[in-house]
Amino acid sequence: MQIGTESASVAGSAPTGGRGLHARVSTRDGWAVPHAVATVTDTAGRQVARAEAADDGTVATGPLAPGAYTVVVTAVGYLPAARTAIATGSGAAELGTLVLARQGGVELPPPGTWTIDPAHSTVAATAQHLGLSSVHGRFTAFGGRIEISPAVEGSAVVAEIDAASVDTGNAMRDEHLRSADFLDVAHHPVIAYRGGGLTPAGPDRWTVHGELTLAGVSRPVDLDLSYLGTGPDPWGGVRAAFRATAELRREDFAMNWNQVVQAGIAAIGATLRVELDVQAVQGEVLPQA
Structure with missing residues (x-):
């Protein structure tokens, strides 16, 4: 039914016209x-x-x-x-x-320190291959902390990734990614992200403003963040779940290696889509799970 058209069902008992x-x-x-x-x-x-x-x-x-x-x-x-x-x-x-309160969790995580749980989180990246399909990869070693501010806009995150832990399911490709053509892990073993300040972008969504250091190059990178809820875990802790995405241009981080295979089609696309699925545990110490 249309808003404002329904009124009292008891005939003659309500005033006519005006606001209800x-x-x-x-x-x-x-x-x-x-x-x-x-x-x-x-x-x-x-x-x-x-x-x-x-x-x-x-x-x-x-x-x-x-x-x-x-x-x-x-x-x-x-x-x-x-x-x-x-x-x-x-x-x-x-x-x-x-x-209204969300079913199964609060609207925002309680303020304080939250520690990222690598065992229940994923850091993944996708690149286009030959202009036809996608190559999916992930990093298997990472960690970090999230500081939730009482005013959520003042929250911050610090995360570090072991660059050598890249895994695309192909050993030869992974070794190339670790080389100076891409991640240059011998000279830059850590990929770091530091975010400070959130801007609301919709219900349960924010833009995280931060800086990514990749292969020795630092650039501003914003994350599109979604909050998925908070709840207890089996080990007596409290967990919050987030999903974040970003798109990176390889040339912004001096990763210019490529190979043209035919008629202007490059082996690897110019952009990377980064997807983060994160569980964070309330406090500074992860539970023994």
């Missing part, structure tokens, strides 16, 4: 929940109105009969929330902002 129930539904970090549904029942438990939130999270119904009501708000992926609303003689009932 009005509220805004949001997550704990302030993002609107546009798919939320508000159901209004009277003291006898009868449904008198129902409305779906608009794109900005606003919920509105037609005027209500004066009195007390229960408003239950539901949304896929969130725990339901209930509030009491009082309709005035004009039929209006103002609820302000109603906050």
Whole structure:
């Protein structure tokens, strides 16, 4: 049904025209929940109105009969929330902002130090090969810490990767990647990322602003970060899960080696897509798992 068109189901008991129930539904970090549904029942438990939130999270119904009501708000992926609303003689009932909590976790990880768990995380990169298909690789040795600030925009991350741990499933190719043509692990054994400052990019999404040092060259690199939730683990700890992506240009890091195989088609594409799936454990020490 359309927002604002549903009103009290008891004929003649509500004022005509004007404003009824009005509220805004949001997550704990302030993002609107546009798919939320508000159901209004009277003291006898009868449904008198129902409305779906608009794109900005606003919920509105037609005027209500004066009195007390229960408003239950539901949304896929969130725990339901209930509030009491009082309709005035004009039929209006103002609820302000109603906050929904995510099912299975909090909206943001609790502030403090979180240690990346390499055993349950993945650092992967994909490059195009011959303009036809993709070559997938990963790094098997890495670590780092995330500092969650009470104001999430001030959070930071520090991570280091053992460059020699690159693994594409082909020993000859991996040795070439370790050479001076690419990672030059003999002179630059560590790939480092330091991020400081987050910019909101949508519900549960942020842009992490940071600097990547790769093969001895440092460049600004932003990560597109998604927060996947927080929950307990079997070892008595608390874990947070994140997914981050970035696209790198090889020439920005002086990795200019290539081979033209035919009619301008290069053996390796000019860009790398980096994908990070990270589990971080609350605290400075990883549990024995």
